[in-house]
Amino acid sequence: MIIFYMFLAISIICDDYFLPSLEVISERLGLSQDVAGATFMAAGSSAPELVTAFLGVFVTKGDIGVSTIVGSAVYNLLGICAACGLLTAVVGRLTCWPLFRDCLAYAISVAAVIAIISDNKVYWYEAASLLLVYGVYIVVLCFDIRISEYVLRKFSPCCTCVAKNAEERSEQQPLVGWQDDTSLRLHRRSRTDSGIFQDDSGYSHLSLSLHGLNEIPEEHKSVFKMPENDLKRILWVLSLPAILLLFLTIPDCRRRTWKKWYMMTFFMSAVWISAFTYVLVWMVTVVGETLSIPDTVMGLTLLAAGTSIPDTVASVIVAREGKADMAMSNIVGSNVFDMLCLGLPWFIKTAFVDTTSPVEVNSTGLVFTTASLLFSIVILFVTVHANGWRLNWKLGVVTLFFYILFATLSILYELGIIGNNPIRTCND
Numbered sequence: 001m002i003i004f005y006m007f008l009a010i011s012i013i014c015d016d017y018f019l020p021s022l023e024v025i026s027e028r029l030g031l032s033q034d035v036a037g038a039t040f041m042a043a044g045s046s047a048p049e050l051v052t053a054f055l056g057v058f059v060t061k062g063d064i065g066v067s068t069i070v071g072s073a074v075y076n077l078l079g080i081c082a083a084c085g086l087l088t089a090v091v092g093r094l095t096c097w098p099l100f101r102d103c104l105a106y107a108i109s110v111a112a113v114i115a116i117i118s119d120n121k122v123y124w125y126e127a128a129s130l131l132l133v134y135g136v137y138i139v140v141l142c143f144d145i146r147i148s149e150y151v152l153r154k155f156s157p158c159c160t161c162v163a164k165n166a167e168e169r170s171e172q173q174p175l176v177g178w179q180d181d182t183s184l185r186l187h188r189r190s191r192t193d194s195g196i197f198q199d200d201s202g203y204s205h206l207s208l209s210l211h212g213l214n215e216i217p218e219e220h221k222s223v224f225k226m227p228e229n230d231l232k233r234i235l236w237v238l239s240l241p242a243i244l245l246l247f248l249t250i251p252d253c254r255r256r257t258w259k260k261w262y263m264m265t266f267f268m269s270a271v272w273i274s275a276f277t278y279v280l281v282w283m284v285t286v287v288g289e290t291l292s293i294p295d296t297v298m299g300l301t302l303l304a305a306g307t308s309i310p311d312t313v314a315s316v317i318v319a320r321e322g323k324a325d326m327a328m329s330n331i332v333g334s335n336v337f338d339m340l341c342l343g344l345p346w347f348i349k350t351a352f353v354d355t356t357s358p359v360e361v362n363s364t365g366l367v368f369t370t371a372s373l374l375f376s377i378v379i380l381f382v383t384v385h386a387n388g389w390r391l392n393w394k395l396g397v398v399t400l401f402f403y404i405l406f407a408t409l410s411i412l413y414e415l416g417i418i419g420n421n422p423i424r425t426c427n428d
Helices: 002-029 033-045 047-059 064-086 096-117 124-142 144-155 160-175 181-189 205-211 230-238 240-249 256-290 295-307 309-320 324-353 365-386 393-414
Strands: none
Touching (some): 002 033, 002 230, 002 256, 002 309, 033 124, 033 256, 033 309, 033 324, 047 256, 047 324, 064 309, 064 324, 064 365, 064 393, 096 124, 096 324, 096 365, 124 324, 230 240, 240 256, 295 393, 309 324, 365 393
């Protein structure tokens, strides 16, 4: 019951506080939707994974942090993509460059993790290399527009998806209605198919897309307003204590009074998501111990989906409004951030807390699981390409099938049913 309530509380934070703060941040910084999805949305919604990783290194001293991140990585790639495809009526158009950029960065990160945990020991310089990979990824995002233009020029003759994307962009430009040549060039540099621009009303397209509104009301409806649907009313009554707690501790940046406090809303949302995830990890650990289920299996299944609830809710909401690039960049970008989630606690432990010994990673099955991530990256990219770069129900069905297949094989491998991986208890 507590696990269910934590899931409910995390979804409330994401819907009422986290996404509204993200839209204000994107509006102020003028971020394109794929960059916003790969940075702020990925970092905020991956706060549970970061907390779980710290708990695994410093508190439980086990595999639950690593296995949760690895399991949620596959869930992010295939499970959330399936949710976006199956729960979205709008067919979203995907852009080649953002998906290729994020998949390449993630493939490099996964390869680094495989090399690091292959000997079951993590040293400080190995953890630092993961932080370096993420730092390079952020630098690439800072110069994303220039790099994407270079890639489009170089690869459009030999890559059909890039060439098609360039043609669509050139066809859209005359329809924009901007008369100034400077504005046209600026619009071209920002990629019309994946940009967030200020309109006459002063609100970003992201702000409009998240709420599906043509006009933003001066005051948003109260979080204490009871829903009209019967099922939603029951959930609302059950979640009223959490709603009251969050209302008193997080400034609601949707209201004019607290609009300037959007960064506080963002950080407090991440803090509360992390706090609820702590309880979630605690309860799942108790459940696993009671049912004699290995913590690695729990991390690959229930924890993986639970800690990715913010990612799921955020991606489905923006995908429903046709912002497919932002949804996919959040899906893959949050996985790249998860590599930082692994590297940061490892680096702190080996460089500052206990400098004499490396961090022990016990599960040999994690090498197999992590290696499977490379396969899931290829599956995602090939499936999207075969589906004509559209985010629809067909893509959802295929990715859901592969996710179920991956989860089943991983659990069988961890339980020692297939492969040569004997189960070890905590006493071992």
